[in-house]
Amino acid sequence: MPTAQPPGATTDDSPPTGIHREILRLAVPAFLALVAEPLFLMADSAIVGHLGVNELAGLGVASAALLTAANIYVFLAYGTTALVARQLGAGRQADAISAGVDGIWLSIALGLVTTVVVAIAARPICDVFGAGAAAADQATTYLRISAFGIPGMLVILAATGILRGFQDTRTPLLAATIGFTCNIVLNFLLVYAAGLGIAGSALGTVIAQTGMALGLIWVVLRRARRLGASLHPHPGRVLAAAVFGIPLLVRTLALRAAILMTAWVAADLGDVPLAAHQVAMTIFGFLAFALDALAIAAQAFTGKALGANDIAGTRAATRLMLWWGWWMGVVVAVLLIGTHRLLPLIFSSDPTVRHALGAALLVVAAIQPVAGLVFVLDGVLIGAGDGRALAYLQVAVTVVFVPILWVVHAHAAVLRSDGASYALVVLWCAFGALMVLRLIALGWRARGDRWLVTGA
Template sequence: MSEAGERVSPRKVLGLAVPALGVLAAEPLYVLVDTAVVGHLGAVPLAGLALGGTLFTLVSSQLTFLTYGTTARTARLHGAGRRTEAVAEGVQATWLGVAVGVILSLLAQLVATPVAELLAGPGPVADAAGTWLRIALCGAPLVLITMAGNGWMRGVQDTVRPLRYTLIGNGVSAVLCPILVYPMGLGLEGSAIANLIGQTIAAALFIRALLVEKAPLRPDWTKMRAQLGMGRDLVLRTLAFQVCFLSATSVAARTGAETAAAHQVVWQLWMFQSLVLDSLAIAAQSLVGAALGSGSVPRAKAVAKQVTWYSLVFGCGLAVFFTAVSGVLPSVFTTDAAVLAEMPHAWWFFVAVQPVAGVVFALDGVFLGAGDAAYLRTATILSAVIGYLPLIWLALAFGWGLAGIWTGLSLFMVLRMVTLLLRARSGKWAVTGATREAAAPA
């Protein structure tokens, strides 16, 4: 059968992508609400949220294999018609999340403020970040349970329930955040507490979903070891991301509170649009994994091409949208004139890179679905070392500010796009089998 004949219907892609979009958009949308609420407390609390939020993301994002690795493994098993084994992958990922999360929660109480001071220097910004982070990281086990739940449900092509669970948890947080920050007078700490309450609700719902499946709940070290094997490459890939993003936040914080606050606003918008673009990538991940699990390389390649085109068009649309709202959207997050004056130095880089991001995130999803984590690891590290990191630290040395930081991000994305397109053209990512470990090259 031809590759065109193996294309999936747009309805199928959207049926997976739209609920995934809701899940992916919910967290950054909540962070945008949080940023808007805290932003009216002043530059220092907003800069503290920027630094604390970045550190929280650094910690949780290092465990993204609980989502993406689990999806890759469950999608292949689901495609091979082995649902019970697919759900069992989710159980073991949940155990891993609980164990790692408890350790992180305890560690945060000791090192949150010292790490913040290391990045921003001693002072009110570091103090605010440390306080927020100690509270927020109490929810680390809850966040990782939710990540594992999203992973196995995406793998079995169920993106509706994760949307429902995420909206419930984040909806409660969004309602509580302004109440705890202002009427109850908790300030920045109130935003962290609201976040923690929402995480508790979402994690409880994902645990309930596993119980309903009646999958074996006993820890299985063999499955966890296999997950950790793939997780190693994904952790190294994510570490490259986080070194870059943390460096950018650190440079912005060392430049000044206004620069850090402006970077926080544009950065959170970047995270929001990145995850929105990733909704199509999640559809590709699930569909590609299932196709390879069932032995169909043509279908996997057709999905890869199809979703990449969809995502490119979507990225162009986002560029047009953010251009249109450039005069009004920044003032939603802060009324500080100095912060608003800094924002254009990052804004137009953010707009220009949207189409590139569309291609990059789509192909990320394709290769994650195929379990091609080793290539993604290497390509990301090389792009970071060659493109992003040098420009970030040169920006600090030569006073280039946000323009230098965001030039680095743009170069990073272009380099990633080139490496991913080369891999897609080679076809070496497409191997079949219910597990990639037992698969042979197509």
Template sequence: MVEAPVTARRIWSLVLPAVGVLAAEPLYVLWDTAVVGRLGAEALAGLAVGALVLNQAGSQFVFLSYGTTGRAARKHGAGDREGVVAEGVQATWIAAVLGVLFAVVGLLVADPLAAALAGSPQIADEAAAWLRVALWGAPLILVQMAGNGWMRGLQDIRRPLWFVVVGFSLSAALTATLTLGLFGAPRMGLVGSAVANLVGQAVSAALFVAALVRERPSWRPQWPVIRAQLALAREFLLRSIAFQACFVSAGAVAARFGAASLAGHQILLSLWTFAALVLDAVAIAAQSLVGSALGAGRADEAKALAWRLTRWSAGLGAGGAVLLICGHSFVPRLFTTDRAVLASLAVPWWLFVGLTVLGGVVFAQDGVLMGSGDVRFLRRVTMAGALCGFLPLVWASLFFGWGLAGVWTGLAVFVALRMLAGLWRVRSGSWAVTGSFGAPRVGDPVT
């Protein structure tokens, strides 16, 4: 059977729901922050400390969504729906085990960890109380990530969108009710936020598990699949560590130039995170479509998709850059009116504008190579870019007094190095190995 070509409508049908899934959590976090903010500064600081700990579950175990998508997409392309569902089952087992371990270890160290991160005993107490409830959501968060992974592989993005929206909507309603004691509910304070978070996560996780159950799969652990997924986990974890080392260093150096520089850095970082969220939706479409084409044995289609999606993503990035250029005089003032903070953005703002274009290319390439299973190459490029570009320039900025401009130059070099390496890799075609399991490694011959 000859497959119909991938149309623009089909691509948008993957991109737009993916934006919704990616945007749901940041929007909920904003709402949660606004509600908790009514309790006072100590409660809000406690939420910040607690969320910093819980967010590690999502950032360190990202392979459950991105790694599973690539493997599932290949099997979808090969017409093996049973294999796709099996990937989802095994990823869900891994998610449950790792999530419980994360929660248990987190509970054991919640008090000393909160004390180490908080600035006062009162904030530490608030954070620890929040964590004792919210940490039980770790396995639920990971199960959702696994569910997103196998369903994206099936190119089914709409159901995950509804699952996530239902969970976060419930959490949002409960946050206001339980935190502030509305409608006759007990006023639980910050702990109410944790309970609301947990209930919403439980509902979303249950919906993802129910989707698996409807497929009538075997729930028996398949150790070869689990080992293959954990091999991807190692690559993603090392890549995540490189990212964290970069951004923690950037924040630390920005702080040493004073409050104005740190505030300016936070503004730019928030905007960059939002831009990355939008561009990541194209990367998700690339994972699904490229993996499916390779699983079906259509390497030429996968290569054509790689360049087509790269152009799309670059175009989105360029459009964002135009908006930032037009809004350079007033967008920063939406965040602050402090003259010192605005002055600190004078040069970094234009670096950020350029980054949106480069980021469009890089995110698409990441999606293509993740969809092909070429994660080892991505890990090596990320670590090399961090060690040769970002980190040296960030710390040189501190030594030579380059300020925030030096910090964001480091980020620009980091992204540029990844872009050049990605363009070379995509152009080489060595990633386009067909089959339901293919996952090329750096230096492997093309077969």
């Protein structure tokens, strides 16, 4: 059974030999793989954005709903990484891969159920955002088709979690690179050459994601056979994996609720702010995944170190990755400030959308150093299996964030009269407050010792 390390149990806080190299070995491929996921959406945005404002605004609504439907199950990656890494640290490779295979079976079951729900309820889901009728029509088309890619998205999460737990971030990188390349080609051909419009973009992404999932399953199954692990589903263990993921599910739901409420307020500000917000959130997601590479390294390293009873190594790696997270955030912020006028030209031909997006990107840039710290702390605590605390903290943060967002909503009419750019800047300042609240909550938790639980 895991045991909590008492405060002060170790006095050696110096970084273990080779920790820099180990973190880089995990983080660099993870960075390249992670940025591929938002690149799927960025490619959609760039291609669909030139179809018109309604199509881009519709994509904003549909993508927010789709990402919510898939990302609430992010525990399939995060929880699996922590479980597999702990077993690996304890020297139990067969048990590690067995836990991962159960995660894949769980992802398939959850994916099929979610596909049915989202496909049937696509129109009501899109109507919740309050976008205009034309934008809602486009959103419904995209979401209904994209729903069939959800099983593949969840399998990718589970399989990637297994590989990360085994300290392998290169294979997910290869899969993401191939998938992203196919996604761009398919979307361009289906949207323009085949004349399918926004439906073609959705279909191309579904095909690419499903192909990625099949490739990753093949890799995992090969490893399982090599280690002599069973490939059959074990209902008890699958259920245990689901129960283990509940706290992370609650944490993710609370976080996605905050993001969805932000999109809802953006829709209330008008179609132009909504379209610009969709692109700004896509870019923020891209940058978040880039910074989250350190969080992935933190998950894998923390789980393995705690599984091997290495408290000193866990603490040293946490401090080092926080330092990297801050400075990576600063570098990303500088790059975004330098390109905030260029990026809008890629995503829209509408001058009002471009102007609003350019203004919002300056706020997005200001958030990045804080985001770098938040993502590292999140990864460390997830890797430690501290899901229950993460759930409580994120729910509390979301509760505090709601009044801040409500103030923006209450003044929507005034903000609209002051122009789309001003309205969007205010909205993104509110979103920045959410990140600061997360930093305070996670930092408070990490300063203590209750999350330092050792053993397999």
